[in-house]
Structures are given as C-alpha cells and as structure tokens.
Amino acid sequence: MKLKVNNVEFAYKSISVLENVSMELNRAEVLGIVGPNGTGKSTLIRCIDHILNPKRGSILLDGHNINKMSRMEIARKMGYVPQNLEGVFPASVIDTVLMGRRPYLGWKNSKEDLDCVLEVLELLGMMEFAMRDIKEISGGQQQKVLIARALAQKAIILLLDEPTSNLDIRHQLEVMEIIKNIVKNKGISAIMALHDLNLASRYADRIILMKDGKIFAVGNPTSVLTVENIKEVYGVRALVKDDGKNPYIIPLEPATS
Numbered sequence: 197m198k199l200k201v202n203n204v205e206f207a208y209k210s211i212s213v214l215e216n217v218s219m220e221l222n223r224a225e226v227l228g229i230v231g232p233n234g235t236g237k238s239t240l241i242r243c244i245d246h247i248l249n250p251k252r253g254s255i256l257l258d259g260h261n262i263n264k265m266s267r268m269e270i271a272r273k274m275g276y277v278p279q280n281l282e283g284v285f286p287a288s289v290i291d292t293v294l295m296g297r298r299p300y301l302g303w304k305n306s307k308e309d310l311d312c313v314l315e316v317l318e319l320l321g322m323m324e325f326a327m328r329d330i331k332e333i334s335g336g337q338q339q340k341v342l343i344a345r346a347l348a349q350k351a352i353i354l355l356l357d358e359p360t361s362n363l364d365i366r367h368q369l370e371v372m373e374i375i376k377n378i379v380k381n382k383g384i385s386a387i388m389a390l391h392d393l394n395l396a397s398r399y400a401d402r403i404i405l406m407k408d409g410k411i412f413a414v415g416n417p418t419s420v421l422t423v424e425n426i427k428e429v430y431g432v433r434a435l436v437k438d439d440g441k442n443p444y445i446i447p448l449e450p451a452t453s
C-alpha cells in the first residue's frame with residue numbers, strides 16, 4: 197500500500213494552514229511528523245484520513261483518490277488515532293475497541309471480532325480495564341484504548357496524532373515499541389505526529405519537519421534533526437549528539453538571532 201500526498205492545500209475558513217504539501221509513505225515505514233505548535237501536523241493527518249477535505253491537491257492510496265472512496269473503504273485501509281476522546285462515544289473500553297471492527301462486519305460482532313479485540317487489549321496491557329467506562333480511566337489509558345481501536349481495525353496505515361502525549365516515559369517507550377514492531381512484523385505503515393524529537397529520532401524511519409504549514413525538511417533522523425534546522429524551525433538553540441544509532445537532542449535555550 198502506497199500513500200501519496202500531492203500539493204495539498206487546506207484552509208479553515210479563510211485561514212490557510214497547509215500549503216503545497218507533498219509527501220509519500222512507503223510500506224513498512226514509520227514516518228514521523230514534527231514541528232512547532234499550530235504548524236499543521238494534525239490538519240495534515242486529518243486530511244490524509246479524509247476527515248478534512250483539502251481545497252487543492254490530491255491524496256492517493258495505491259493510485260486511488262481517497263475522495264472517491266467511501267468512509268468504510270478508507271477505514272479498512274487507514275486507522276486514525278486522535279489526540280484525545282473528542283468525538284468518541286461514551287462506552288466501555290471493550291466496546292470502544294470493538295468499534296474498530298465496524299468496517300468489517302457492521303454492528304453485529306462475531307467471535308473473531310471479540311478475539312481480535314481481546315488480543316489488542318492484551319498487547320497494550322489494557323485487559324484489566326476492559327469493562328471500565330472509557331471516560332473513567334486516565335488520559336494515558338484512554339490514549340492506549342484509542343490505539344487499540346486502530347489496531348483492531350487492522351488498518352494498513354496507522355495515523356497517530358501525538359500518540360504518546362499523555363503517557364509517562366515507560367509507557368511512551370512501550371507504545372512506540374508496539375507500533376514499531378507491528379509495522380515491521382506485519383508490513384503495515386504508520387504516520388505519527390510527535391512533539392518529542394528524541395522519540396521521533398529513535399522510532400521514525402523518516403521524519404517530516406514542518407514549519408508554517410509547509411514541509412521544511414524530510415529525510416532520515418540524522419539529516420533532518422540538525423542544529424540548524426531546529427534553530428530555524430523552533431527558534432531554539434540545541435545540542436545534537438549521536439548515540440551511535442540515532443541523533444538525540446538536548447534543547448538549550450530560545451535562540452536570540
């Protein structure tokens with residue numbers, strides 16, 4: 197499955213957010229999207245999932261324009277993990293994850309659906325919360341449930357909007373490892389918006405660095421996460437070290453010039 201974004205432009209009413217964004221996603225790849233607050237990362241992910249409709253440009257899945265695909269067809273290919281519970285029905289954890297099976301069998305659930313849901317809940321260490329109300333668990337637990345729902349959907353492309361923003365450092369690593377392993381073992385792909393440059397460096401095969409609604413740089417972590425790019429895009433002076441595998445970033449202070 198190949199995803200291609202061609203010259204996408206998006207505006208909320210008259211406020212232009214994305215300008216001329218083009219990118220590709222390869223099979224078995226984790227693509228990180230980083231950039232300052234308000235730069236359009238979530239908007240780009242929502243355009244890719246067709247929650248938002250770009251005013252110009254096209255998004256192609258294996259050459260098919262997603263504009264021409266039904267919601268169910270898109271859901272069988274792409275699983276969107278929002279930042280929080282906004283727009284998610286109040287329900288138990290298990291029912292929320294079961295919703296991920298809807299693109300396959302409608303409202304009636306089979307044993308296969310239930311087995312799939314239990315498998316992903318187990319994978320994410322969420323079995324003990326299965327019967328709890330999704331509104332009555334912690335923000336980090338909610339985030340894991342939303343990831344579980346996308347995994348239950350068996351999508352070929354996972355679209356994750358800051359999947360670790362509510363997680364402590366152990367759970368951040370656990371969730372990133374789970375996503376990376378699923379991508380490598382099942383040959384699917386993931387796009388994730390991330391604020392943590394060090395997580396992006398460690399887990400993304402390629403990184404898109406965005407600035408003001410445009411792609412500023414794209415490439416492997418070493419080529420994108422440079423002192424110069426971080427200063428230019430974030431206005432931060434940083435040290436960039438290398439642990440022998442990936443660069444890691446130590447932010448020092450806001451840059452003065």
Ligand SMILES: Nc1ncnc2c1ncn2[C@@H]1O[C@H](COP(=O)(O)OP(=O)(O)OP(=O)(O)O)[C@@H](O)[C@H]1O
Binds near residue numbers: 231238389
């Ligand atoms: N529903 C909306 N209506 C109008 N403007 C919006 C809406 N959602 C986002 N925006 C604006 O669009 C721009 C891009 O927002 P977006 O959420 O895509 O950025 P982001 O890079 O994901 O930010 P963050 O890192 O803070 O989550 C921002 O200026 C934001 O204020």
